Amino acid sequence: MFSLNGSSLLNNSLYGVSKSWTQRKVSAPPVVVAAVSSNGKPADGNVSVLMEKTENALSSSSSALTENDSKSTVGGGVEDVYGEDRATEDQYITPWTVTVASGYPLLRDPHHNKGLAFNEKERDAHFLRGLLPPVVVRQDLQIKKMMANMRQYQVPLQRYMAMMDLQERNERLFYKLLIENVEELLPIVYTPTVGEACQKYGSIFRQPQGLFISLKEKGRILEVLKNWPQKKIQVIVVTDGERILGLGDLGCQGMGIPVGKLSLYTALGGIRPSACLPVTIDVGTNNEQLLNDEFYIGLRRRRARGQEYAELLHEFMSAVKQNYGEKVLIQFEDFANHNAFDLLAKYGSTHLVFNDDIQGTASVVLAGLMAALNLVGGTLADHTFLFLGAGEAGTGIAELIALEISKQIGAPLEETRKKIWLVDSKGLIVKSRMDSLQHFKRPWAHEHEPVQTLLDAVKVIKPTVLIGSSGAGRTFTKEVVETMSSLNKKPVILALSNPTSQSECTAEEAYQWSEGRAIFASGSPFSPVEYNGNFYASGQANNAYIFPGFGLGLIISGAIRVHDDMLLAASETLAAQVSQENLDNGLIYPPFSNIRKISAEIAAKVAAKAYELGLATRLPQPENLVAYAESCMYSPNYRNYR
Ligand SMILES: NC(=O)C1=CN([C@@H]2O[C@H](COP(=O)(O)OP(=O)(O)OC[C@H]3O[C@@H](n4cnc5c(N)ncnc54)[C@H](OP(=O)(O)O)[C@@H]3O)[C@@H](O)[C@H]2O)C=CC1
Numbered sequence: 351m352f353s354l355n356g357s358s359l360l361n362n363s364l365y366g367v368s369k370s371w372t373q374r375k376v377s378a379p380p381v382v383v384a385a386v387s388s389n390g391k392p393a394d395g396n397v398s399v400l401m402e403k404t405e406n407a408l409s410s411s412s413s414a415l416t417e418n419d420s421k422s423t424v425g426g427g428v429e430d431v432y433g434e435d436r437a438t439e440d441q442y443i444t445p446w447t448v449t450v451a452s453g454y455p456l457l458r459d460p461h462h463n464k465g466l467a468f469n470e471k472e473r474d475a476h477f478l479r480g481l482l483p484p485v486v487v488r489q490d491l492q493i494k495k496m497m498a499n500m501r502q503y504q505v506p507l508q509r510y511m512a513m514m515d516l517q518e519r520n521e522r523l524f525y526k527l528l529i530e531n532v533e534e535l536l537p538i539v540y541t542p543t544v545g546e547a548c549q550k551y552g553s554i555f556r557q558p559q560g561l562f563i564s565l566k567e568k569g570r571i572l573e574v575l576k577n578w579p580q581k582k583i584q585v586i587v588v589t590d591g592e593r594i595l596g597l598g599d600l601g602c603q604g605m606g607i608p609v610g611k612l613s614l615y616t617a618l619g620g621i622r623p624s625a626c627l628p629v630t631i632d633v634g635t636n637n638e639q640l641l642n643d644e645f646y647i648g649l650r651r652r653r654a655r656g657q658e659y660a661e662l663l664h665e666f667m668s669a670v671k672q673n674y675g676e677k678v679l680i681q682f683e684d685f686a687n688h689n690a691f692d693l694l695a696k697y698g699s700t701h702l703v704f705n706d707d708i709q710g711t712a713s714v715v716l717a718g719l720m721a722a723l724n725l726v727g728g729t730l731a732d733h734t735f736l737f738l739g740a741g742e743a744g745t746g747i748a749e750l751i752a753l754e755i756s757k758q759i760g761a762p763l764e765e766t767r768k769k770i771w772l773v774d775s776k777g778l779i780v781k782s783r784m785d786s787l788q789h790f791k792r793p794w795a796h797e798h799e800p801v802q803t804l805l806d807a808v809k810v811i812k813p814t815v816l817i818g819s820s821g822a823g824r825t826f827t828k829e830v831v832e833t834m835s836s837l838n839k840k841p842v843i844l845a846l847s848n849p850t851s852q853s854e855c856t857a858e859e860a861y862q863w864s865e866g867r868a869i870f871a872s873g874s875p876f877s878p879v880e881y882n883g884n885f886y887a888s889g890q891a892n893n894a895y896i897f898p899g900f901g902l903g904l905i906i907s908g909a910i911r912v913h914d915d916m917l918l919a920a921s922e923t924l925a926a927q928v929s930q931e932n933l934d935n936g937l938i939y940p941p942f943s944n945i946r947k948i949s950a951e952i953a954a955k956v957a958a959k960a961y962e963l964g965l966a967t968r969l970p971q972p973e974n975l976v977a978y979a980e981s982c983m984y985s986p987n988y989r990n991y992r
């Protein structure tokens with residue numbers, strides 16, 4: 351889609367797009383839509399965006415969504431997101447228009463560029479003759495070449511940059527590469543490398559990705575949303591950059607996280623890339639190093655707090671609903687906990703919101719624990735849990751475990767919480783600290799004398815399961831792991847903190863210090879470890895197992911709210927995907943290589959729960975939800991252009 355202004359608006363001739371094409375009535379793919387920003391330049395450096403009429407089943411099912419939404423009482427909705435139909439003459443609209451890309455702009459359009467894979471017919475039909483060398487190569491050969499190139503980079507950040515370049519050059523090739531090499535490339539586009547990329551985002555910045563909404567845009571956020579070239583957005587991942595992984599406040603440079611998470615929504619969960627919108631809300635940063643960094647890309651001011659912050663967030667949340675309707679999923683990611691819990695509570699009853707750090711993490715860890723029971727025995731209620739870290743991840747997981755136990759044994763939550771203990775930076779959370787505790791920690795303040803250190807807490811609480819959610823690296827010391835191992839035949843130890851530098855311990859440490867007995871998983875991946883002549887592979891306890899399938903389930907059912915029972919359903923489904931062979935190898939998560947199938951299973955169970963709870967709006971309910979979920983998933987294979 352092109353939004354026209356300046357000379358483009360007058361000439362209706364866009365960046366070399368052939369007039370014969372622009373004049374043609376377009377009834378079948380490829381239809382080109384391209385965007386021009388307010389300064390008259392291509393919105394993202396790309397001249398055009400090809401929009402295919404029937405990209406996949408999900409886009410056709412989103413037409414059904416469109417019909418529903420246009421009847422919505424919420425202003426805008428999905429059909430008329432730009433408000434042209436309703437705008438009065440004195441209201442501003444964005445003059446989008448539709449045209450067809452060909453020639454040079456087609457090669458510069460990441461959504462439809464195929465590089466050397468354009469066939470002879472397409473080269474003729476789309477004015478590509480001479481713009482490409484003569485050879486025509488298949489997509490699988492392009493994949494082979496890209497992987498060979500990728501493997502030559504020794505430095506992970508170089509691989510990250512190569513992947514981002516590819517995403518900006520040839521989107522389908524990017525996703526096919528990622529899907530087919532998910533175990534090798536996940537650590538590049540996601541944790542740990544994405545953490546380093548965020549830290550250095552200003553220096554490595556080339557092309558803007560996603561929407562940057564800063565305090566400068568206060569009062570104009572709806573207008574900013576309208577600058578985004580895609581209209582049918584289904585998932586937004588938004589951060590304010592204050593708690594990026596375990597790396598702290600990275601301000602505007604946190605954009606790498608929404609971009610990375612959404613690339614997993616597509617690669618792992620099959621959401622169309624064009625339906626994904628990464629957003630960074632820039633309210634400043636308290637990171638002195640960034641404030642003094644000449645390459646920093648964000649607002650050079652300290653963070654807005656209180657009313658100023660709340661008003662900007664509220665304007666954003668309202669504008670999103672107005673622009674995209676109420677079924678757009680808004681995933682909060684890497685907010686600091688003093689905002690995260692409040693935002694979730696405030697918007698949980700008015701928007702389709704999901705906090706990945708609180709809810710997604712809870713679901714993935716509960717799944718791992720359910721699977722681990724096959725190795726350690728007993729039910730969840732038989733175990734004692736100790737957390738290092740009582741923030742979003744820690745208390746989110748604790749609450750979901752308590753809820754699951756409560757459902758299993760029919761006991762009240764207040765009771766089932768009692769076997770779950772948390773340690774924060776001031777020691778064990780106990781009743782005597784109640785007055786000074788943040789609200790999300792209070793349910794975990796049990797009757798006990800104060801305990802200062804994790805090691806002492808392990809000794810007195812005697813947990814069977816130890817979970818690290820502190821963001822503080824190497825805090826599971828030799829003594830801590832040895833004590834866990836002296837208390838348990840098979841200690842369950844999860845070091846969730848990301849990236850690798852912040853992991854509470856390494857896989858090697860867990861296996862060595864437990865003499866190979868630990869059931870270990872970590873937030874960022876570790877290579878298999880050799881101990882006493884045996885190899886130990888550890889799983890990745892990361893919310894990436896959950897959110898892509900979870901989001902897909904919400905979308906295919908047209909869910910309007912997230913419910914805890916959906917999280918439990920996702921956990922059970924993921925746990926059921928762990929095979930006996932995985933368990934025999936000490937793994938409590940299935941391999942990522944099978945993730946698309948797993949995501950479809952999760953999506954189906956989440957959707958089923960949405961229907962059961964009366965939260966689904968896409969009716970009638972498909973008979974076979976797994977098959978339906980699979981049929982809705984984006985395929986990165988090239989499309990043929992006529
Ligand atoms: N594997 C996964 O899927 C996920 C992993 N994570 C990771 O979990 C970590 C924490 O995230 P999140 O819960 O959102 O962060 P929060 O900031 O909300 O919570 C961190 C908690 O850790 C405590 N803490 C920090 N340092 C120490 C220390 N040295 N000793 C004891 N306690 C400490 C804090 O204590 P206090 O309250 O006293 O300040 C706080 O309770 C991050 O590294 C993140 O990357 C998060 C989500 C998903």
Ligand SMILES: CC(=O)C(=O)O
Nearest residue numbers: 595684706707848893
């Ligand atoms: C994985 C994730 O969401 C985090 O570390 O914040």
Ligand SMILES: [Mg+2]
Nearest residue numbers: 683684706707
């Ligand atoms: Mg996160």
